[in-house]
Amino acid sequence: MENALNEKSFQDKIDEGISIEPKDWMPETYRKHVLRQISQHAHSEIIGMQPEGNWITRAPSLRRKMVLLAKVQDEAGHGLYLYSAAESMGVTRDELLDQLHTGKAKYSSIFNYPTLTWADIGAVGWLVDGAAIMNQVMLQRTSYGPYARAMVRICKEESFHQRQGFEIMTVLSEGSSEQKEMAQDALNRWWWPSLMMFGPPDEESPNSANALKWKIKREGNDELRQRFVNQTVPQAAILGLKVPDTDLKWNEAKKGYDFGTPNWAEFKNVISGNGPCNKERIANKIHSHKEGAWVREAAEAYAAKKNKASIAA
Numbered sequence: 001m002e003n004a005l006n007e008k009s010f011q012d013k014i015d016e017g018i019s020i021e022p023k024d025w026m027p028e029t030y031r032k033h034v035l036r037q038i039s040q041h042a043h044s045e046i047i048g049m050q051p052e053g054n055w056i057t058r059a060p061s062l063r064r065k066m067v068l069l070a071k072v073q074d075e076a077g078h079g080l081y082l083y084s085a086a087e088s089m090g091v092t093r094d095e096l097l098d099q100l101h102t103g104k105a106k107y108s109s110i111f112n113y114p115t116l117t118w119a120d121i122g123a124v125g126w127l128v129d130g131a132a133i134m135n136q137v138m139l140q141r142t143s144y145g146p147y148a149r150a151m152v153r154i155c156k157e158e159s160f161h162q163r164q165g166f167e168i169m170t171v172l173s174e175g176s177s178e179q180k181e182m183a184q185d186a187l188n189r190w191w192w193p194s195l196m197m198f199g200p201p202d203e204e205s206p207n208s209a210n211a212l213k214w215k216i217k218r219e220g221n222d223e224l225r226q227r228f229v230n231q232t233v234p235q236a237a238i239l240g241l242k243v244p245d246t247d248l249k250w251n252e253a254k255k256g257y258d259f260g261t262p263n264w265a266e267f268k269n270v271i272s273g274n275g276p277c278n279k280e281r282i283a284n285k286i287h288s289h290k291e292g293a294w295v296r297e298a299a300e301a302y303a304a305k306k307n308k309a310s311i312a313a
């Protein structure tokens with residue numbers, strides 16, 4: 001009886017738009033749901049630093065290097081805000097990290113795709129951060145207070161990330177034919193994985209019904225994916241690039257684009273670690289390991305430290 005009353009006043013609060021705070025009563029199913037999403041989100045911010053971090057030393061100019069450094073640093077900050085929000089639900093950061101390292105907690109599958117060229121850094125900013133912000137604007141009003149407040153800060157920075165990516169793509173697509181080709185190739189590889197960032201179709205999304213009822217998510221996966229396509233296709237046209245989708249066409253009746261179906265089989269494989277990009281990443285890691293790059297860097301760092309210590313002595 002008491003539980004039913006609690007549940008009713010909890011849902012009333014949600015319906016009235018009153019945020020749920022850490023010390024408020026909440027159903028255990030709500031707590032688990034929010035925690036699952038925040039944790040996946042936090043890990044995505046942290047793992048998302050890796051494909052971009054790889055390009056910091058190879059950015060083509062000092063300005064690009066500074067911008068990329070600032071962006072990667074922002075992602076770390078976003079991860080930290082989100083870990084703090086998760087901690088307010090009674091989990092420790094060590095537990096969260098353990099779940100990441102043991103593969104129990106997920107992160108966005110997009111970050112398992114490798115960044116092969118500099119144009120990928122442009123495409124990641126334009127498409128991946130573009131998709132992230134499309135999804136995250138609504139999270140500024142998500143029902144769990146600490147998550148919503150973290151998202152306000154995050155969204156401010158994400159819009160700069162999207163713009164810097166678009167700027168890289170603009171420069172490349174106005175450059176030499178090789179540069180334009182590189183930009184097109186990056187769009188070809190990142191387009192479909194970006195659409196998968198919105199999650200599976202609504203009808204196959206096990207979490208959406210509760211997420212919408214509890215106003216954790218305020219819009220469905222399909223609605224946000226459609227909005228992203230509508231916004232991004234004209235941007236590709238401005239760049240003079242072609243979206244790699246033969247089914248893409250404007251639908252006047254719905255005032256939006258009809259588009260093809262993302263490869264959900266690949267999506268599932270990537271999430272479970274068996275996708276083509278997972279294998280490629282692992283092969284690259286094994287290659288660098290065999291080639292000795294990490295060992296060499298560590299040995300050089302150790303020698304430099306020792307040298308400094310002996311000079312000081």
Ligand code: 3HC
Binds near residue numbers: 048075132
């Ligand atoms: N990659 C990996 N897993 C995914 C996924 C993706 N792209 N999309 C969905 N999933 C998982 C879900 O986590 C869920 O798994 P679970 O039930 O085992 O926990 C399952 O697939 C079914 O999906 P649902 O639609 O039912 O799940 P949600 O209701 O949680 O919706 C979501 C998925 C839209 C991604 C939602 O969780 C969300 O809005 N999350 C917050 C935003 C977020 O995490 N974005 C990730 C990118 S962050 C980023 O890009 C930052 C960048 O700047 C570095």
